[in-house]
Amino acid sequence: MVLFSSLTPVFVAVLCAVVVFIHKSFQKKDRDSKTGSKSTAESRPWVDEDLKDDTEINSKDEGDWADSEEDVPHVPYAPERYPADVQLQRSREFHTLMNNRRSVRFISPEPVPREVIDNVIRTAGTSPSGAHTEPWTFVVVADIEMKHRIREIVEEEEEINYRQRMGDKWVSDLRKMRTSWVKEYLDIAPYLILIFKKTYGMHASGKKKTHYYNEISVSIACGILLAALQNVGLVTVTSTPLNCGPPLRLLLRRPANEKLLMLLPVGYPAKDAVVPNLTRKSLDDIMVFV
């Protein structure tokens, strides 16, 4: 007890040091988890990179996408002006065309001209983007073996998802569910278009240059791609195989700054293609006029 008592000041000092240390380290951890921990990212390189949220914008970021264009010389812009009746007719026809678009899982193996694919990708590349960074890469896969490896990765992940979701109920529902994770179209479609968002670029100095709004920009490009596909009578189904991003990125040898956003199988519809009998919301349900 005497020994213990004489050690007490030391004990208290050590305990205080421990308290301060734990407090500090949790403060740091807390701060890191808010800003995105660099040390964690370095220890699990591609997993963290791929899951990192990069759509968050702070108050100093640019709201206007083209502020970086301030110093570029300007040129007159006079696009085609349609007479009123032509304009109205064009608005109706384009609506009819796009309203006929459906997500289709039954894709024909028939070949599609390569030049048509080139043109729809070119068209997607006309999209606007934050500060004109054009943060997209379209990987078009026609190679039979590569398509099959992509299918294997996607189906494996899908099966895990379905098993987890179904839990015990899963075994009895096997037959019904199986149709949900088997993605034959990934083998059959003549082309798979994998759309990657470039989350950052590089300054000439070698410093990372954040691409703000890259996910929104690439999604807009995807919308224009869907319009371009529909315009030439091709079908697709919009899928976001998010958990497959890292293995598919490695398979396709894309650099670390590119993250998979969407995977579109593309081709003509199969002869026996069916789609769910869904309707769309009416104009009154989606538009508010002020």
Add this chain to the structure above:
Amino acid sequence: MVLFSSLTPVFVAVLCAVVVFIHKSFQKKDRDSKTGSKSTAESRPWVDEDLKDDTEINSKDEGDWADSEEDVPHVPYAPERYPADVQLQRSREFHTLMNNRRSVRFISPEPVPREVIDNVIRTAGTSPSGAHTEPWTFVVVADIEMKHRIREIVEEEEEINYRQRMGDKWVSDLRKMRTSWVKEYLDIAPYLILIFKKTYGMHASGKKKTHYYNEISVSIACGILLAALQNVGLVTVTSTPLNCGPPLRLLLRRPANEKLLMLLPVGYPAKDAVVPNLTRKSLDDIMVFV
């Protein structure tokens, strides 16, 4: 010293309790900051709601956007099939049309037929969406006073952003910068289209139903909207006034589940419209063929 020594066990016990408490409370804080703290969200209702990241997906979410359609009856789907030469021609013409699109800040006050606006919004509403949730609301503002109030909110926020970004350098660069935050087109354009993403819906039971991929879905719809506007000779500039989301949502009386994603001023280009002399990446820079 005797008193102190006799109190030591109590001291040590209290200090240990403090250590454990601090440890636990920081563990909790750390966990909360990862999952999104409910208590924080409740204490600052709309601010946190608006800033909350809702694009994060966990492994149990659906990768295939239409899994919820499993139980809907299916119908045959046979869209128009174009002859090869027509298809190729269509792909070229649509690329030319979209390649002529530019972000335009100089918008004419000339009126635009309301039916054309209805049709472009209808067209945007044909977009695919996660589990067919159609998580979008297009608020079309034609009212002169309301447009002006929107302008005031956007410019106030923009000015704050620019001042922060410029710091001390700001005063001397006032004249140059001023052109960046003054958004005359918000008064002048005949229509402002404010695109809201619905981050969640409601089950019949009154329980919240998360809209996964709502930001991606609405951005895709925005891409199709841009195509529809270009198709009828109207111009816009894609802007994401993120910090203005909460005040603009309140001004336009949109419900708490709707967050502003984009603001598009829409009209004919002004006669003296100019655009920065930018080029786009070539096909080789955006496409990888495998």
